[in-house]
Amino acid sequence: MYFHDVDDLDILYARMEREDAPPGLTPRVLGMVAHRSRQRRLHGAIMFAIGLMAAALLSFVVGFNLSASGILDVVGLQLQNLDLLGAAPLDFALGVAESTPWVPAILAGGGAVLAARALPMLMAPVLRVGARGNGR
């Protein structure tokens, strides 16, 4: 029978000797954490740069193809005659869809998503383990 909510485990723990951490463990752990946080930020920066460049390059291709295919001129002429838009809306939409460079457009979207997803990694805090207090 025990009092004050003390059980066998508490008694066992109380009998154990306190062991100090191995020498150098704390700085090593803190160093690894700091290294990981720096790596995370570096990966974020690389992902952001790749995503941004891919999105920009592929967006250029999308714009180039849209203009060169003449679909923008078709859209422009249709917009100048707005009453015609209602005459064949489905054919018009299908025509625009046919002329849209979907592959570069989707890849550009993927690049933008990659860059956006890299932002939290880029902003992750970097732990600095300095001489003062070993990061404490």
Add this chain to the structure above:
Amino acid sequence: MSPHRRRVVAAVGLLVVALAIGGAITLGLVTAPSGLPDTADVALAQELPPEDSPEAANESPRHTAYGVIVAMHDQRIGVKVKAQAKPVIVLIRPITAVRLNGKPAQLEDLKVGDEVAVVGRPDPRGLVARTLTARQRSG
């Protein structure tokens, strides 16, 4: 980094991505060649192949055509587009809405050399036009 600062940095990052995409699309639009075909080497007022002949078959069926009229015959016009060597044969039907320089017009008002944008339904014999907007070049 404080939560407020993180939000600001995230917003700036997303703005950079959006500006890069918008700028690149604009650059692509500006640097691309015109969608209008180069008609310098194309004979205007060509003969259209008979409607049922194999030559009249639609080379690449699409819902739109943008180019220059190179041939006119009866209710059919040949439109030279940039993407293909053979003119696209456009079939004009009574339902086709024709506009010339923004005003309602008849097929007879169009002439070889006019710039046209056609929207319609692809057919083995050509593009069946629902709307046809034309712009006459001055001179």
